[in-house]
Amino acid sequence: MTTTIELMRAHRSIRKFTQEAITPEQLSAIMAAAQSASSSSFLQASSVIRITDTALRQQVMALCGNQDYVGSAAEFWVFCADFHRHLQWVPDAKTGFAEQLLIGAIDTALMGQNALTAAESLGLGGVFIGAVRNEPVALCELLSLPKGVIPLFGLCLGHPDQHPEPKPRLPASMMFMENGYWQVHSDAGMKEYDEQVRHYYQTRTGGKKDTSWTGQIGETLAREARPFMFEFLQRQGFCLK
Numbered sequence: 001m002t003t004t005i006e007l008m009r010a011h012r013s014i015r016k017f018t019q020e021a022i023t024p025e026q027l028s029a030i031m032a033a034a035q036s037a038s039s040s041s042f043l044q045a046s047s048v049i050r051i052t053d054t055a056l057r058q059q060v061m062a063l064c065g066n067q068d069y070v071g072s073a074a075e076f077w078v079f080c081a082d083f084h085r086h087l088q089w090v091p092d093a094k095t096g097f098a099e100q101l102l103i104g105a106i107d108t109a110l111m112g113q114n115a116l117t118a119a120e121s122l123g124l125g126g127v128f129i130g131a132v133r134n135e136p137v138a139l140c141e142l143l144s145l146p147k148g149v150i151p152l153f154g155l156c157l158g159h160p161d162q163h164p165e166p167k168p169r170l171p172a173s174m175m176f177m178e179n180g181y182w183q184v185h186s187d188a189g190m191k192e193y194d195e196q197v198r199h200y201y202q203t204r205t206g207g208k209k210d211t212s213w214t215g216q217i218g219e220t221l222a223r224e225a226r227p228f229m230f231e232f233l234q235r236q237g238f239c240l241k
């Protein structure tokens, strides 16, 4: 075990922060770590927007389902897939392909995870915010995101004011396979995992939340999320072909 692995295994999302600011040195270190992530074809197809203006932060928070930590975290960053930059420097570049959506999403996700891990290594905490995609057209207008840019997720960062237990993950045997797709179907294994997740939520919420993993995914996947997404992607010049 290395200290890096220990750090990664200790990850838990933080949703409550103290008032303490993040120093400029810490910010630079987190940004450098984020930028050091690998990049598909070295396209570096990402941009990150720091929301430092207090009034703007409140507006962004409102567009993110009013999740209060979006407003109270020391930092809130919006991670975007970005092909606008490429078109500026190479106007003849061919864009709009579905593959480029994947490239932008993967590059940006790798940057985001690097940023959070770097922050955690500094004793900070954070949580990703997919809710930046709740009202994407309004967010694009608020942040002046041009065509070729889409907000993928936000990241709250700050000094933790809570210490939740790590959330139990699926058994590794269900997620890691060898030489092909061999899904381990174990009713007993899933029952045990469901109980672990139920126990986690009960402990975290003082008994208020009584949900298993299969119960939770059943609720999440009962309906289409963000049904406007395909139209939005095309509006921004993604997924046209």
Ligand SMILES: Cc1cc2nc3c(=O)[nH]c(=O)nc-3n(C[C@H](O)[C@H](O)[C@H](O)COP(=O)(O)O)c2cc1C
Pocket: 011, 012, 013, 014, 015, 067, 127, 128, 129, 130, 131, 132, 153, 166, 167
């Ligand atoms: C892309 C992405 C979007 C997320 N969006 C939200 C969000 O909008 N609000 C929130 O409270 N947590 C959000 N999360 C955090 C997840 O709920 C959390 O990572 C997951 O439940 C596992 O818990 P852990 O991070 O504490 O291990 C998001 C995570 C990811 C990766």
